[in-house]
Amino acid sequence: MIAENFNYDAPTSLEEAIALLHQYGDDAKILAGGHSLIPMMKLRFASPTHLIDINNIPGLSYVKEEDGYLKIGAMTKEVEVEESEIIHAKYQIFMDATKLIADPQVRNFGTLGGNLAHGDAANDHPAVMIALGAEVEITSKDGKRTVGIDDFFHGFYTTAVEHGEVLTEIRIPAASGNYGSAYHKAERKVGDYATAGVAAMIQIDDQGRCTKAGIGLTNVSPLPFRAKRSEAVLVGSDLSEAVIAQAAQYAAEDCSPSEDLRGNVEYKRHLVGVITKRMLNKAISRAKK
Amino acid sequence: MIKCKTSKAIGGMGHSKKRKEDARFIQGKGNYVDDVKLPGMLYMDIVRSPYAYAKIKNIDATAALAIPGVVAVVTGKDLEKYGLHWMPTLMSDTQMVLPTDTVMYQAQEVAAVIATSRYLARDGKEAVMVDYEPMDPVMDPFKALDEDAPVLRSDQEGKTDNHIWHWEVGDKEKTADVFNNADVVVKQQMHIPRIHVASIETCGCVASYDKVDNHLTMYMTTQAPHAIRTVIALVAGHVGLTEEKIRVISPDIGGGFGGKVPVYPGYVIAIAVSFLTGAPIKWIEDRSENLQADSFARDYHITAEMAGTKDGKIQATRFKVLADHGYTDASANPSKFPTGLFSIGTGSYDYGAAYMEADAVYTNKPPGGVAYRCSFRVTEAVHAIERMTDMFAKKVGKDPAQLRMENFIKKEDFPWASPTGWSYDSGDYHAGLQKAMDAIGYHDLRKEQIEMRAQGKFLGIGISTFTEVVGAGPSQDFDILGIKMFDSAEIRVHPTGKAIARFGTKSQGQGHETTYAQIIAEELGIPMEHIQIEEGDTDTAPYGLGTYASRSTPTAGAAAAMAARKLRDKAKKIAAHLLEVSEQDLEWEPGKFFVKGAPEKAKTIQEIVFAAYTNHPEGMEGGFEATHYYDPPNLTFPSGAYICVVEVDAETCDIKVRRFVAIDDCGNIINPMIVQGQVHGGLTQGIAPAMYEELIYDKAGNILNGTFMDYLVPTAVESPSWETGHTVTPAPHHPIGAKGVGESPTVGAPPAIVNAIVDAVAHLGIKHLEIPVTPFKLFKELQKVGYFKKAT
Amino acid sequence: MTKKITLKINGAEHTMEVEPRMLLVHAIRENASLTGTHIGCDTSSCGACTILIDGKSAKSCTILAVQAQGKEIATVEGLATAEGLHPIQEGFHLNHALHCGFCTPGMMMRAIELLEKNPNPTEEEIRWGISGNLCRCTGYNNIVTAIQWTSAKMQGKELPSTEPKFV
Known part of the structure; x- marks a missing residue:
């Protein structure tokens, strides 16, 4: 399999990349x-005439907490997220997700x-970012702009990143209080795209009430999907078994999967x-730790 | 423990010697076909059909030929001029090399592009414009037999339907009689799906024709270099490529599993182009081409029935098969066995009535079928018998282990005449199953299963106690294209006592360089380290039918022992001469002859061999060489007892193999480490079709999973930690008592796994599951029995 | 269209003129004539082409040769030194972790990084750690064992027996 030239x-x-x-x-x-x-290029499903390799641009790879955000540089490799101490300590959802992405x-x-900018609802990070309420920083020759994750995905392989722009940073509201998150996908074998995947984030107050909830779904809708009804039933609740069952049922009802070899x-x-x-149970137990 | 007759230094049979071939592989010095690079070599890529069934209206190569570096575009019409556009299959059917007018399956070869580099050949391929007129394909083998189905092989004169052949064995009336009078009958329709060997190295070749010498050197991924040379001579003899002008070299092979037995069109096109241009032509498949176009395995639709008494005695079986062969029967079976050795399907059980029949049909799918690490359709047969045995046990309310114990052929009843005509050579099935049950803690698991069910958790235990039939084969019955399926060994011992031995087989990872050396070491007492093994070059190795169907040890391994014994007889004569005693006064111990009662009077094999070159008795031929062509008196019948334990997630239907114990009986063991390695690998190729792999086509004839993204080869995560062991029942008719093992685990594992999964959910009303058993499939079956709600 | 690049493979520099679309695996195999690195698929699924780039295991069929300019590349051919085999090579040999040998170079290169990051991996960690490398022959048992053996060897621990274990 060989790409077109x-x-x-x-x-x-970055300036040079944008100019190109x-x-x-x-x-x-x-x-x-x-x-x-x-x-995709090897299979000739994509045949760009110019490739602009941004791997040599310094300063786009980091994982840090700053200004109330977890900030991840766009060129941060999956493995760097997997191995980041902040992630280990507070954002275990990334540990869950990265382990299931492709292979080492x-x-x-x-x-x-790249995982986000590819604009593929089968990728895992979109759902994670939805659950975590991320926003995305996009840089152009006119400067930087920020797009909320709910406005980021426009269609199959299309996102808010316009021509002449580069996705540069992902910002996630920093974990605070009793905060827990988790991700899992069913896959046919390790490294496969999700048959269905769910990202969940929960914040709980000291009385055990849910103050914040995020649920993103992988590969069960044309676009990465936020389970809004599920979130709504969780926030303000005591996260009882019945509430969780209701949230799960809403998520199942509200997504719009299509039939394929996976199911x-x-x-x-x-x-x-x-x-x-x-x-949700995993996120809650993490939040309570 | 395996008892060894030789010292560790000699390293004969039973020693877990580390492999001699490893050194080059671990240092990146293996020599696989894509590593072959010849001066002036051109590269070939192949244009393939996007349609399963279409007329070719036009092929326009103008744009391709305009690309600098693209040298030629070859079509079926070009080959037709030389009568090379069709070739025979190993089953005496015919297969297109390149089509002149019609394509018969998606990904079929349509034209070949020759260029100065791999990259330019690919560019050329993209630029060839083919105008097709698509037709409705025949994808369902049952519908292929409908009266109004289009006749796919209109190239065959007088052909009026898509039926290829009918086969039957056993006593139809007697079997019907038993069924009619039986207390209990169980019946199940099952599909053993189309799968692909998917060796990690794809297929390929470098065809190098020397116009001056009129000589072809063909480096290719073949498991059977000699047979292939003969086939090439049969196909191309009329253009002057006769057998003595052809040298087939099978270099290191990155896995075969049966997929490298057939002659694929790509090989023939490469030869034709090299013949016409005089340039070496390299053709290496992509993975997607390999999965989509090369021979498939299996694809048997089986209606299986078993009859017996209500207290659990099996009395009869009846199997009816519909075999989907794609557009040509390109199986790699012995000629007289269109269903291979499927008739082994009466299994390990003692009963007297069986009847099996099969019909094969053409469809618009790629041709086949090959083995997938299986001795000629034994896997299909074993799946049917082992599933039916479980269903029968369930029906009569008996534990499946107990029922098997009660129905096994007893070890004192061997040789045992099967109702389908086999003479099972030996076995001890009770001992194997008992060992497996003890190792896994069978009775405790049954208790745990009950406890877990009470908590809503699903645990399943599945058994498979199979009998294999390998080592094809005795020449009165076994041939491929008329060539008898014996195999060969040639041993040449040098004056200093070191040896080279050559074989007609070809290792693809089985470790022949080690195990053959051990067989010769066993017989001659020469340290195995001093014996070099060569295979795969038709110019140097003696003729043989190659390595597949677990036949190397039963045939070539036996040939090695027999050739070595000829040499030992000669050694005895020389020793008698050197020690000035008569032959009757000599005794052998590995590595030397000594005088009975005077062990200090001895000659080592090395001294004897040296004498064969320096001081041999008058009237004796000099040198120390022997060749043997071994024609086995019977096949060998390895067996195994496998037990699998699975846990099924009651919500997601995820299936996890918790434990798997495999007890194999392959007779005497040459190298326990290598046998165990073979079993490990075969088991993973057993879990693969049981839970993951299947080639899937839609109604329009498109393959839906033609890459490794969707054709799900198990990784180390899906593959459990295998636990293996053995019982040893030597093959009585085999010179070293060995039986062959490479395929037993692939044959035996799938029913153990499926029986375990069915067992895990049997209490919910599940009686049978089709392979591959995926969580999705299990979910649907659990919906049918009402465990999961159906959306309304 | 071509670019002149210099690849540093196993410490030796290889200068070559390549099209940007030239895959690193082809540059290594064909331009640098190091054929120990293999190709087994076209979808980054099989891992036969695994090498190390600046110490990180990489599927060289999914990286362009031009991207590797200036990076340190290690392939199977560079593992053994004048002192002898690399422990992973010894581990694979002694534990019968290879049959046909085709996946072996990629599997070993992957294992090297795995052990570099996690000198004492559990069986589970090893299995997940080599999940990007397909082997069709061995059933993986002995590959896991070989990596465990190599782990002991590299840390100077007591070496496990390399005799096969049977039930």
């Missing part, structure tokens, strides 16, 4: 980790920004229900 540039600054995007126009693509794009070699190169609609809804329940 293309031109290759490896700029060392403008220079080459619509046929240029950003090369981040490359582990989604290069396979791919995670050595695949980036968080039919009923099975996927069923999985969403079961995994939502399990991830």
